[in-house]
Structure formats: structure tokens, C-alpha cells
Amino acid sequence: MIPVISKLPQTGTNIFTTMSALAAEHDAINLSQGFPDYFCSPELIELVNSAMMAGHNQYAPMAGLPALREQIAIKTEMLYGAVYNPDTEITVTAGATQAVFTAISAVIHPNDEVIMFEPAYDCYAPAVKLMGGVVKSLELEPPDYRIPWDMVKRLITNKTRMIILNSPHNPTATILSKQDIDELTALVKNQDILILSDEVYEHLVFDGQEHLSMARYPELRDRSLIIASFGKTFHATGWKMGYCLAPANLMQEFRKIHQFLVFSVNTPMQHALAEYLKNEDHYLTLPGFFQQKRDHFRQGLEQTRFKLLPCAGAYFQSVTYDAITDEKDVDFAVRLTKEIGVAAIPVSAFYRKGLDRHVLRFCFAKKQETLDIAVDRLLKV
Numbered sequence: 001m002i003p004v005i006s007k008l009p010q011t012g013t014n015i016f017t018t019m020s021a022l023a024a025e026h027d028a029i030n031l032s033q034g035f036p037d038y039f040c041s042p043e044l045i046e047l048v049n050s051a052m053m054a055g056h057n058q059y060a061p062m063a064g065l066p067a068l069r070e071q072i073a074i075k076t077e078m079l080y081g082a083v084y085n086p087d088t089e090i091t092v093t094a095g096a097t098q099a100v101f102t103a104i105s106a107v108i109h110p111n112d113e114v115i116m117f118e119p120a121y122d123c124y125a126p127a128v129k130l131m132g133g134v135v136k137s138l139e140l141e142p143p144d145y146r147i148p149w150d151m152v153k154r155l156i157t158n159k160t161r162m163i164i165l166n167s168p169h170n171p172t173a174t175i176l177s178k179q180d181i182d183e184l185t186a187l188v189k190n191q192d193i194l195i196l197s198d199e200v201y202e203h204l205v206f207d208g209q210e211h212l213s214m215a216r217y218p219e220l221r222d223r224s225l226i227i228a229s230f231g232k233t234f235h236a237t238g239w240k241m242g243y244c245l246a247p248a249n250l251m252q253e254f255r256k257i258h259q260f261l262v263f264s265v266n267t268p269m270q271h272a273l274a275e276y277l278k279n280e281d282h283y284l285t286l287p288g289f290f291q292q293k294r295d296h297f298r299q300g301l302e303q304t305r306f307k308l309l310p311c312a313g314a315y316f317q318s319v320t321y322d323a324i325t326d327e328k329d330v331d332f333a334v335r336l337t338k339e340i341g342v343a344a345i346p347v348s349a350f351y352r353k354g355l356d357r358h359v360l361r362f363c364f365a366k367k368q369e370t371l372d373i374a375v376d377r378l379l380k381v
Contacts, residue, residue, distance in 0.1 A: 007130055014122055015349035022334065023343035029374040031362040032333075032343040034170065034315065038367050040235040041282070047272035056271045062259050064092025064243065065270040071277040072228075072243055078280065079202075082215035088248040091255055094265045095240035096200045096229040101127045102261060103196050103225040103244060104162075106253040108133040112161035117147060119171055119350030121198065124164050133161070135352070142320065142357050143309045145172040149183035156187070162194045167212065168201040168313025171350055171361040175205055175313040176212050185219055194250070195220060200229035200242070201314040203286040206294060209312060215245060222247055225254065230273055233283055235365075239269055290315055290364075293371070297364040300375030306360075315365040318347065322358050324381060329356050336360075340381055342374045 019032035030037075039045075063069065069086035076082050084090055093099040100123055108114060110132030116124050118137050125135045136155050140147065152163075163184075167176040188195070197214040205211045214224040230241040244254060276282055294311055301308055306319035325332055329346035337343040347359040364371060 008126055011126060015345055019333065019337065019343050019345055022337045026338050026341065028337045028341040028343045029370060029377065030343045031364070031366065031374055032345045034232075034363045034365065035237040036235045036365045037370055038235065041276070044234060044236070044272055044276050047275050048268050051268035051271035054271075056268050058267060060092075060264040060267040060270050062264050063087075063255060064090070064265070065267070065274060068092055068270045068274040068277075069243075071274050072245075075277055075280070075283070076215055076245065079211075080213050080215040082213075082221055082245075084215075084245050085248065089246060089251050091244050091251060091258055092265055092270060093242045093244055093258065094262045095231060096198065096227050096242040097123050098240070098262060099227045099242050099244045100124065100196065100198060102254055102257045103227065103246075104128055104133075105131055105257045107194055107225075107250070108161060111159060113155075113157060113159045114162045114164060115152060115155050115160060116164040117166075118352065118355070119145075119347050120164070121166060121170050122350065124196075125352055134159070136160075137352060139351060139353075139355055140172070142172075142318070142359055145169070145174045147180060147183075149180075149187060152183075153187060156191070156193070160191070160193055162196055163188070164196045164198070165214075166198040168204055170201070170314055171316050171345065171347055172309070172318060173311040173314045173316050175209065178212065181212055181217060181220070185217065188223065189219070193223065195224040197224050197226045199226055200232045202228060203233055203283050204290050204315055205287055205313040206291045207312065211313070225250055233286065234273075234276070239266065241265065241269055241273065293364045293366070293368070296368060297362070297371050297375070300371065301362075301378065304375070304378045305381060306378070309359070315363060317362045317364055318359050319362070320358050321360065326358075329358055329360060332358075333360055336378075336381070340377050342377050 016033045023030040069090040073084050073086045104127040108131040112133045114128045115136050118139050128135050202211045214220045226245040231237040305324050309318040329348050333346040344360040348354045348356040
């Protein structure tokens with residue numbers, strides 16, 4: 001065999017694939033991977049079908065269908081008061097993960113330092129490493145997972161190129177506060193530091209709170225690449241449709257990479273989404289829709305031996321299990337799947353060093369009957 005030197009020698013199959021496969025093998029309720037088990041909007045599906053039948057089946061423009069970019073601009077201005085030029089500052093992507101990889105590829109050079117916060121979605125650090133960048137991570141602690149900005153300040157050097165943020169946060173379900181925004185603004189002032197803001201759960205913020213997008217704040221917007229997801233928003237994760245917002249100078253570099261990764265993304269779905277976005281209720285009603293699921297699931301879990309952690313946004317509920325066992329979280333998650341029939345994600349998988357705080361993450365983007373069956377099984381733990 002011809003020898004291959006791996007660019008990611010420590011990387012194997014990710015935890016989401018592993019736990020979903022284990023759930024399928026043992027016929028378990030899969031609350032591990034973050035995808036719904038209910039249908040997306042029939043109206044949206046019909047719009048895709050209509051676009052196909054109308055002949056919209058060839059390449060879309062590299063940056064995305066103009067009509068869709070225009071609707072994204074309208075939506076962003078309405079929600080956050082931020083004006084983005086559809087021609088030069090918005091690009092439609094093949095999902096949020098592609099957008100994250102493209103953003104990092106476009107601006108990170110060898111030896112650039114990137115600050116990120118763990119637990120973190122698992123695509124950030126590998127992309128930085130592939131570009132020759134240096135990951136400098138801060139490990140956040142349950143139950144609140146608050147960012148210690150004084151520690152962030154100590155990490156900044158003349159090589160710091162980017163800070164990666166994710167709010168609402170996966171896996172902890174925390175959201176950035178106004179104090180966080182103020183601290184961040186003061187920290188990057190007069191610094192050549194970019195922000196990569198993963199905002200794929202922007203519409204899933206609960207209890208009357210607001211999503212504090214980087215787009216709201218001119219001093220942050222001007223240095224931010226903002227990532228969003230149609231798949232997460234409209235219950236169609238398998239479509240892999242997302243987009244990136246950025247100032248024109250950053251978007252110019254983003255598109256240089258984007259054109260060689262995918263060139264353009266699914267044309268009929270772009271036509272459908274452009275039409276679907278015209279009705280703002282399709283996304284403005286999402287906080288209430290998911291808060292009902294969160295509240296129902298939490299009420300059920302309160303009857304179990306698990307301890308609930310706060311859930312302010314996204315569609316994940318984390319729990320601690322110290323009252324049940326002292327097993328490692330990976331071992332306990334595997335046993336839950338095999339013996340109880342409920343699959344969860346061990347949160348240590350979101351730390352590069354595997355930090356184990358005995359926390360599991362459940363996804364509640366499921367039908368009520370799915371959640372009820374899962375709770376019934378968890379009551380046996």
C-alpha cells in the first residue's frame with residue numbers, strides 16, 4: 001500500500017455518526033444527532049417540486065440565486081437592522097458546515113491563532129488545523145458555561161486572527177448576553193481580529209429573549225462572518241442549505257474558496273426558499289414551536305434522576321447524571337443506548353481533550369410521542 005500522511009491523524013468517525021449507528025443497531029430512540037423526526041413544511045416541499053417542474057434544475061449562480069439572496073437581505077434587515085448587499089455580502093452555501101470551513105479557509109493562514117470555546121461543535125478545530133492555524137481554546141464549565149472574558153483577553157497575542165462564537169450554542173443551549181457583547185466589543189476594539197459567528201439556531205431563543213446576532217452591532221458586523229442554516233431553521237437538515245453574511249472585502253475572499261469547493265448549491269431548493277421566506281411567520285413562529293417541545297421534554301425529565309441544565313436556546317437539553325452513576329459519559333451514553341433504548345451525545349466529545357463533566361446532550365427536535373417514549377424509558381434509569 002502507498003503510505004499516506006494524515007492531515008488529521010487524531011480524527012476518526014465523529015460521535016454523531018457513532019451514536020446514530022448504535023441507536024439504529026439497538027432500535028433506540030435517537031435523541032443524539034440534531035435532526036427532526038417530523039416532516040418539514042408541505043408548502044416548502046411543493047415549492048421545490050414546482051421549481052423542478054418549471055425547469056430550474058441547472059447550475060445556480062455561484063453566489064446563490066439573486067432572488068434568495070435578496071430575501072435573506074430583507075430578513076436580516078428586518079430582524080437585526082443590518083443592511084447587507086445581496087450582490088456582494090451574501091453567499092448561499094451547501095449547509096452551515098461548508099460555510100464554516102470556507103470562512104476559515106478564506107482567512108486563516110499558517111500560524112494564525114484562533115480562539116474558540118469548548119464544548120464546541122466538532123468542525124471548527126479541524127478546519128483551523130488544516131489551514132495551518134493554531135487553536136487556542138477555553139474550556140467552559142457547567143452549569144452556565146459562561147465565557148470568562150478576562151481569560152480571553154489573556155489569550156490574545158499579535159498572532160490572534162479570529163474568535164469563533166456560537167450562539168445559541170451547541171451543545172450547551174446557552175446564548176450570548178448583552179454583557180457578552182459589550183465585553184467582546186471592548187476586547188476586539190483596535191485589534192485586527194475577525195469573528196466567525198455560528199448562528200444556525202438564531203430562531204431558537206426562548207423565554208422572550210432576543211438573539212444577539214453580530215449583525216446587530218456595526219463594530220462587530222464589520223469584522224464578522226456570520227453563518228446561518230436553512231436546514232436547521234426549516235426542519236430539513238438533509239437538504240444541506242445555508243448561507244454566509246460578511247462585509248464585501250471578507251465575502252470576496254470567501255467566494256474565492258466557495259467556488260472551488262461546491263461552486264453553487266441546489267437550484268430548485270433555492271427557488272423554493274426564496275419564495276418561502278416571503279412569509280416571515282415561517283421563522284418568527286419557531287421560538288414558540290420549539291419552546292413548547294423544550295418545556296414538555298423538561299417536564300418529563302424532571303421526573304427522572306437526571307439533573308437538568310439551563311436551556312435558553314437551540315434544540316438541545318443537557319443533563320448531569322452524578323446521582324445515577326460515576327461512569328464516564330461515553331460509557332454511560334453507550335449503556336443508555338443498549339440497555340434503556342435512548343441515545344444521547346456525551347458532551348466530552350465536544351472537548352478536544354475529552355473533558356468529562358458527566359453531562360449528556362439530548363435533542364428535543366422530535367415529535368411529542370417520540371419524546372414521551374424516551375422519557376418513559378429514562379424513568380427506568
